[in-house]
Amino acid sequence: xxxxxYVFLALLVVTFGVYYVPALARFQVFTLLLAxxxxxxxxxxxxxxxxxxxxxxxAGTGYLLEYVCVTxxxxxxxxxxxxxxxxxxxxxxxxxxxxxxxxxxxxxxxQGIAAQLLxxxxxxxxxxFTFQGISLVVDAYRGIRTASDDxxxxxxxxxxxxxxxxxxxxxxxxxxxxxxxAHEFLPxxxxxxxxxxxxxxxxxxxILGYFMKMVVADxxxxxxxxxxxxxxxxxxxxxxxALLFGYSFQIFADFAGYSLIAIGLGHLFGYTLPMxxxxxxxxxxxxxxxxxxxxxxxxxLREYLYIPLGGNRVGAARTYLNLIxxxxxxxxxxxxxxxxxxxxxxxxxxxxxxxxxxFNRGRTGGVWSVFSWGWVFLSVSFAWLFFKLPSVTQVMQxxxxxxxxxxxxxxxxxxxxxxxxxxxxxxYHVWHVLPERRRPVMLIxxxxxVLAFLIVTNSGTPGEFIYFQF
Amino acid sequence: MRFxxxxxxxxxxxxxxxxVVVHWGEPNRELFGQNFxxxxxxxxxEYLRHRADAEVVLIGSxxxxxxxxxxxxxxCVNLGLVKDHALTGARVIAAGxxxxxxxxxxxxxxxxxxxIGDELLAKVFAFDEVHLWSKWRLFEDRYQPSTVLFATLKSxxxxxxxxxxxxxxxxxxxxxxxxxxxxxxxxxxSLAGDYARELRRVLSELRTAGVRVWLFAPPVDAAIxxxxxxxxxxxxxxSAFPPTEWPRLVVPGEYHTDDGVHLLRPEGKRFGAALxxxxxxxxxxxxx
Numbered sequence: 001x002x003x004x005x006y007v008f009l010a011l012l013v014v015t016f017g018v019y020y021v022p023a024l025a026r027f028q029v030f031t032l033l034l035a036x037x038x039x040x041x042x043x044x045x046x047x048x049x050x051x052x053x054x055x056x057x058x059a060g061t062g063y064l065l066e067y068v069c070v071t072x073x074x075x076x077x078x079x080x081x082x083x084x085x086x087x088x089x090x091x092x093x094x095x096x097x098x099x100x101x102x103x104x105x106x107x108x109x110x111q112g113i114a115a116q117l118l119x120x121x122x123x124x125x126x127x128x129f130t131f132q133g134i135s136l137v138v139d140a141y142r143g144i145r146t147a148s149d150d151x152x153x154x155x156x157x158x159x160x161x162x163x164x165x166x167x168x169x170x171x172x173x174x175x176x177x178x179x180x181x182a183h184e185f186l187p188x189x190x191x192x193x194x195x196x197x198x199x200x201x202x203x204x205x206x207i208l209g210y211f212m213k214m215v216v217a218d219x220x221x222x223x224x225x226x227x228x229x230x231x232x233x234x235x236x237x238x239x240x241x242a243l244l245f246g247y248s249f250q251i252f253a254d255f256a257g258y259s260l261i262a263i264g265l266g267h268l269f270g271y272t273l274p275m276x277x278x279x280x281x282x283x284x285x286x287x288x289x290x291x292x293x294x295x296x297x298x299x300x301l302r303e304y305l306y307i308p309l310g311g312n313r314v315g316a317a318r319t320y321l322n323l324i325x326x327x328x329x330x331x332x333x334x335x336x337x338x339x340x341x342x343x344x345x346x347x348x349x350x351x352x353x354x355x356x357x358x359f360n361r362g363r364t365g366g367v368w369s370v371f372s373w374g375w376v377f378l379s380v381s382f383a384w385l386f387f388k389l390p391s392v393t394q395v396m397q398x399x400x401x402x403x404x405x406x407x408x409x410x411x412x413x414x415x416x417x418x419x420x421x422x423x424x425x426x427x428y429h430v431w432h433v434l435p436e437r438r439r440p441v442m443l444i445x446x447x448x449x450v451l452a453f454l455i456v457t458n459s460g461t462p463g464e465f466i467y468f469q470f
Numbered sequence: 471m472r473f474x475x476x477x478x479x480x481x482x483x484x485x486x487x488x489x490v491v492v493h494w495g496e497p498n499r500e501l502f503g504q505n506f507x508x509x510x511x512x513x514x515x516e517y518l519r520h521r522a523d524a525e526v527v528l529i530g531s532x533x534x535x536x537x538x539x540x541x542x543x544x545x546c547v548n549l550g551l552v553k554d555h556a557l558t559g560a561r562v563i564a565a566g567x568x569x570x571x572x573x574x575x576x577x578x579x580x581x582x583x584x585x586i587g588d589e590l591l592a593k594v595f596a597f598d599e600v601h602l603w604s605k606w607r608l609f610e611d612r613y614q615p616s617t618v619l620f621a622t623l624k625s626x627x628x629x630x631x632x633x634x635x636x637x638x639x640x641x642x643x644x645x646x647x648x649x650x651x652x653x654x655x656x657x658x659x660s661l662a663g664d665y666a667r668e669l670r671r672v673l674s675e676l677r678t679a680g681v682r683v684w685l686f687a688p689p690v691d692a693a694i695x696x697x698x699x700x701x702x703x704x705x706x707x708x709s710a711f712p713p714t715e716w717p718r719l720v721v722p723g724e725y726h727t728d729d730g731v732h733l734l735r736p737e738g739k740r741f742g743a744a745l746x747x748x749x750x751x752x753x754x755x756x757x758x
Contacts, residue, residue, distance in 0.1 A: 412624060412627075449479065453488065
């Protein structure tokens with residue numbers, strides 16, 4: 001179910017109504033869980049079974065770790081089994097086809113078990129909910145307190161299962177994040193009241209999120225459709241550069257828009273979800289970029305992968321290797337294709353080189369700041385090509401057109417589209433860069449009113465969120 | 471609750487202001503869209519909402535889109551759709567409330583694999599579009615603020631540098647080569663067969679509803695005529711639409727294109743006028 005559909009609006013209104021009825025207060029968690037399952041299974045009901053299996057595995061493991069297993073050895077074995085089960089689900093559904101495509105000769109790939117593996121459907125949001133499951137298992141293993149001060153109500157296995165099911169499937173963040181860690185979310189599971197809603201934050205996030213998605217990303221999507229083979233071969237270099245920046249703006253508006261909607265919806269139900277984007281395109285180093293882009297994923301990878309690998313405390317060479325491994329795996333997390341791995345390795349390589357040269361400390365100073373900002377933005381925009389184009393060969397073809405595409409034409413609509421809709425992304429970042437005293441804060445309601453007007457009159461053709469495929 | 475109220479007030483004020491601009495200013499007079507799909511949506515919305523009483527409707531792809539509808543007649547609408555084909559136009563007419571007297575159908579097999587017709591139909595005939603948004607001009611795609619901005623800038627650019635009637639011969643040769651390469655590939659036989667069958671079904675329905683249907687072949691460069699795809703078009707249409715059952719509108723003459731298949735704009739006017747004469751010769755005249 002899409003956030004920008006009437007069906008979702010109906011589900012939201014009904015859920016909101018039932019959720020805050022005082023007589024039904026004790027069913028708040030159940031109400032949201034039910035709404036989340038409807039949200040998830042609306043187009044493919046059979047996927048709910050997989051989600052419930054994943055929930056049950058994680059709830060079982062978490063319960064054992066929190067209340068049953070005592071000895072370090074059983075705790076370690078239980079946690080390892082829980083993490084392995086999550087990775088097995090993710091690996092089977094997401095990477096089996098990639099492995100078949102890579103290692104089985106094409107002639108044999110369409111026969112027997114290989115053919116079945118090749119055609120396994122990718123369950124929507126699987127990368128997100130398995131990571132939340134891993135977070136629960138690891139938090140429980142580390143003994144991080146996940147329960148709110150509830151007098152031990154979660155000792156009851158049924159209630160524990162219900163809370164974990166709610167944590168993993170909470171519909172605002174189920175399909176495309178932000179990835180919420182168990183110790184951040186579970187303590188918030190308490191009774192909520194209508195008067196407790198932070199309306200300003202909810203409205204601000206929802207309007208900005210829907211605007212980013214429906215106006216900026218969906219309109220840019222129709223222009224960046226040219227960023228596909230063979231269409232880009234017909235375009236002159238200025239249009240190709242516009243396409244590169246256009247996709248950079250689009251993917252930001254699409255994903256940041258989704259995250260803002262999720263955060264706004266979370267506020268409507270009394271839950272605070274973590275910020276996922278912190279004006280990433282103002283970053284002046286790649287390490288800064290990764291503290292601003294998809295924060296919930298990068299902090300997950302840092303906490304549950306980079307640090308366990310030794311982080312930056314194991315010598316320079318191992319640190320660089322760790323960065324490359326983590327980013328390579330992070331790339332593969334995004335999609336089951338080697339182009340995603342290349343994208344991740346490219347970023348890992350940039351992070352390692354930056355650290356080697358000592359540029360990761362974000363030097364300041366007029367010209368240097370502008371240069372480093374420009375370098376990071378250009379590199380990040382270039383790297384998105386590995387996201388958008390399905391093969392490295394096509395990326396190379398794009399680059400060769402970029403360097404000279406004799407006789408090709410510029411496309412007025414693409415140039416205009418990127419300039420107009422990209423301007424909103426630029427303005428959004430400029431707002432953040434402005435010193436606080438110079439921000440026209442008084443105008444915020446008027447700006448939000450105009451953005452709401454543009455949502456109603458200027459939305460593009462609805463498109464799926466880019467991160468749904470992950 | 472002061473903050474939400476302020477936001478609501480700003481929203482209503484902007485909406486009201488834009489409504490005034492649209493009603494009294496008519497800010498986008500051209501059928502200009504920001505992209506292929508929107509260009510088609512604007513064309514179809516214009517037909518369904520304001521010109522559904524057209525007597526002659528022309529359906530086809532971007533090749534037909536170049537034909538100047540005003541030259542065909544004062545009550546002619548051109549539903550030539552970019553990156554699409556005649557079947558989508560036929561479906562639009564079949565779904566509309568009023569039907570034209572005459573339908574001119576392009577014989578072609580373009581965009582069978584990557585046509586954007588389904589997206590167009592889903593948008594134009596969506597429940598909320600038909601029953602809610604279509605009641606206000608404000609919500610027509612041509613009046614999207616960004617579309618108005620694009621159209622204004624484009625016409626300003628054209629005023630500063632008017633398009634020439636002359637063809638860029640060097641560019642033409644290059645684009646012609648590309649088109650010949652493209653037309654060297656035959657369309658997927660099953661897709662082409664399905665397309666012809668479905669087009670025939672929809673056109674038969676329209677004929678039953680009293681619409682006179684003529685098929686026509688848009689003029690193409692001589693180099694295109696011998697290509698496998700163009701020959702496939704002739705063969706397929708001759709077998710699916712035998713000329714004895716489905717009359718052709720033959721328009722003789724040579725016309726200049728900018729890539730072998732797309733008419734130059736001035737030539738689109740000339741071909742439109744020739745279509746008008748051909749229709750008049752068959753007794754079809756349009757009321758002013």
